[in-house]
Amino acid sequence: MALLEVDDLSVTFARRGQRAVHAVDGVSFSVDAGEVVGLVGESGCGKSVTSLAIMGLLPKQPGLRVGGKAVFDGTDLLQLDDRSRRDIRGRDIAMIFQDPLSSLNPVVPIGLQVTEVLTRHRGMKGDVATKEAARLLDRVGIPDPTRRLKEYPHQLSGGMRQRALIAMAVACQPRLLIADEPTTALDVTIQAQILELLKDLVRDSGTALVMITHDLGVVAGMCDSINVLYGGRVVETARRRPLFREPRHPYTVGLLGSVPRLDAGRGERLNPIPGSVRDLLPWPDGCAFSPRCTRRLDACVGEPPELVLAHDGRSYRCVNPAPVPGLARAADAAPVPAPREEEK
Amino acid sequence: MFRFIIRRLLQLIPTLFGLSILLFIWLRRLPGGPETAILGERGTPEMRAAIRNNLGLDEPILFQYGRFVRRMIRLDLGTSISTKREVTTEFLQRFPGTVELTITAMVIAIGIGIPLGYLAARRRGRLLDHMSVGGSLIGICIPVFFLAYILKAIFSENLGWFPSSGRQDPTLGATRITNFFVLDGLMTREWDAAADALWHLILPGIALASIPLAIIVRITRASVLEVLNEDFVRTAEAKGLTENVVRRRHVLRNSLLPVVTSIGLLTGGLLSGAVLTETVFAFSGIGAFVAEAISQRDYPVLMGFIMIIAVVYVLVNLIVDLSYSLIDPRVRVR
Numbered sequence: 001m002a003l004l005e006v007d008d009l010s011v012t013f014a015r016r017g018q019r020a021v022h023a024v025d026g027v028s029f030s031v032d033a034g035e036v037v038g039l040v041g042e043s044g045c046g047k048s049v050t051s052l053a054i055m056g057l058l059p060k061q062p063g064l065r066v067g068g069k070a071v072f073d074g075t076d077l078l079q080l081d082d083r084s085r086r087d088i089r090g091r092d093i094a095m096i097f098q099d100p101l102s103s104l105n106p107v108v109p110i111g112l113q114v115t116e117v118l119t120r121h122r123g124m125k126g127d128v129a130t131k132e133a134a135r136l137l138d139r140v141g142i143p144d145p146t147r148r149l150k151e152y153p154h155q156l157s158g159g160m161r162q163r164a165l166i167a168m169a170v171a172c173q174p175r176l177l178i179a180d181e182p183t184t185a186l187d188v189t190i191q192a193q194i195l196e197l198l199k200d201l202v203r204d205s206g207t208a209l210v211m212i213t214h215d216l217g218v219v220a221g222m223c224d225s226i227n228v229l230y231g232g233r234v235v236e237t238a239r240r241r242p243l244f245r246e247p248r249h250p251y252t253v254g255l256l257g258s259v260p261r262l263d264a265g266r267g268e269r270l271n272p273i274p275g276s277v278r279d280l281l282p283w284p285d286g287c288a289f290s291p292r293c294t295r296r297l298d299a300c301v302g303e304p305p306e307l308v309l310a311h312d313g314r315s316y317r318c319v320n321p322a323p324v325p326g327l328a329r330a331a332d333a334a335p336v337p338a339p340r341e342e343e344k
Numbered sequence: 345m346f347r348f349i350i351r352r353l354l355q356l357i358p359t360l361f362g363l364s365i366l367l368f369i370w371l372r373r374l375p376g377g378p379e380t381a382i383l384g385e386r387g388t389p390e391m392r393a394a395i396r397n398n399l400g401l402d403e404p405i406l407f408q409y410g411r412f413v414r415r416m417i418r419l420d421l422g423t424s425i426s427t428k429r430e431v432t433t434e435f436l437q438r439f440p441g442t443v444e445l446t447i448t449a450m451v452i453a454i455g456i457g458i459p460l461g462y463l464a465a466r467r468r469g470r471l472l473d474h475m476s477v478g479g480s481l482i483g484i485c486i487p488v489f490f491l492a493y494i495l496k497a498i499f500s501e502n503l504g505w506f507p508s509s510g511r512q513d514p515t516l517g518a519t520r521i522t523n524f525f526v527l528d529g530l531m532t533r534e535w536d537a538a539a540d541a542l543w544h545l546i547l548p549g550i551a552l553a554s555i556p557l558a559i560i561v562r563i564t565r566a567s568v569l570e571v572l573n574e575d576f577v578r579t580a581e582a583k584g585l586t587e588n589v590v591r592r593r594h595v596l597r598n599s600l601l602p603v604v605t606s607i608g609l610l611t612g613g614l615l616s617g618a619v620l621t622e623t624v625f626a627f628s629g630i631g632a633f634v635a636e637a638i639s640q641r642d643y644p645v646l647m648g649f650i651m652i653i654a655v656v657y658v659l660v661n662l663i664v665d666l667s668y669s670l671i672d673p674r675v676r677v678r
Contacts, residue, residue, distance in 0.1 A: 089583065168579075
């Protein structure tokens, strides 16, 4: 059984007098123990909201509706009360955020920000906690950890801060780690280091990792399987190799095609996906990507495309997928009904 | 740290110097002098001249200023024109009362204001929030002396719970050491005297606290609302910390920065502006004394008072800066 099974997760922000925003609109994916899963998509496709919803960290506000399921090790996280959720957060599921500076409390020393997790979930206090915190900082590659413990976030470099945040996240050896664009705010050289560190940690501890990113390079280097999100829904799921070798959903094709390549000819232009993520068709009216899609058919509009389960375990949500060379279409795909009725 | 304090204290010297020049010129340019205040309208020109000569007011203004500065250096503020006593003595007797009153008011304002502002932010848009925001508006709008009269009428005259005037029951015959009555009572172990002095502080303290309380509630609320949206609060939540720890360590501490600044400014304001409250409760602090000095054109008292307030302001703000650096490592002083 999967460690985390997200099923038909939806997050809606409704405001009085305005149209409700479906930030996440029926996302389903699963994460096995020890697996690295990518959630990929442009800004605004619902990646971060998905992770915050799983963690129960969405800002409480009137008009917020979270639907569906997020089953972690047999318990539906979305049904938990506040108290049991706090018990799981930081201990079983931990999270790393995008901007390491604003994600650290500026007026609390790094040491306390690490030890407070140890105190909360592992009952450590005083010297024991400090020693363990120093060990954790050392583990994530922060030199001179004992001194760093007494310092404040503004005294650390960007990469250091992200390392400190990672130390806090892995302090209780969680079974699942969610990293929400952990390298976006960092220099390229530091990015690589941080990704290496995450890879190392995951390999050593057997922690499963959900990697949220818009960066296909990150995905290619790390993930076992990948979910491509568009308009708050997963449009393609595949293992890493098949996805990069033969993407099926036109959006995935577009994403891969828009990555600048070093081996491209000098005069060649970049290949962005036309339009912007705002040109969104609401899912009930058809494929959300259809306004920007180069393979659009009449069948794309009218009703949402169903999830197609292909023979190799991959799935995509498209009526006119990109062809796979050398495979007979008929054997390749058999339509499977979408897992839920569309309108509730 | 130590050097920072010294540097700030040295800054006092030019401040006071400039202030004294300004005040000296300004006060002497005011129409009517102490001789008019003493004699009224009936005095003959000869009598006026005699008084001016007596007080040294007929000398050239630069000469007067030089004498003033020489005295200041010896911490001698001169003699009050109206009471004929040393200004320093008068202040030592009355200023402690005002300080006690101000501390009481600020303790009330901070003790209620910060928790209330915090709760209002947490319950944003609900009844408690609306009540505290509305209430603080009323608190700012009601004139302090009016509130003082109402409190006095209800709680001392009608219900008899609190004394209506003075700083302490004179029949107790309490020992005086510092003229801080509560402190004196504690130092001499005259517990009943300390309690009685404290009891006298409650009503005027509440009246004086109304405006700072309202301001602190609003600033705290706004600041907490801002901090609640910060990423690091989300990080703290993601760690699964208990609500209590998230609130205390991560929300409240960061929200206090602007509140501390305003507390400093408000305290300075209370020390110099407690006149009306002191008058209503016949509380012999510095406020009523200075109000009297203004109508009497009692230059030495006015000069001394304003200089002392300037010093107090600088000291209070020094304390604010120091506590600021305790809370926020980013502005820590070296």
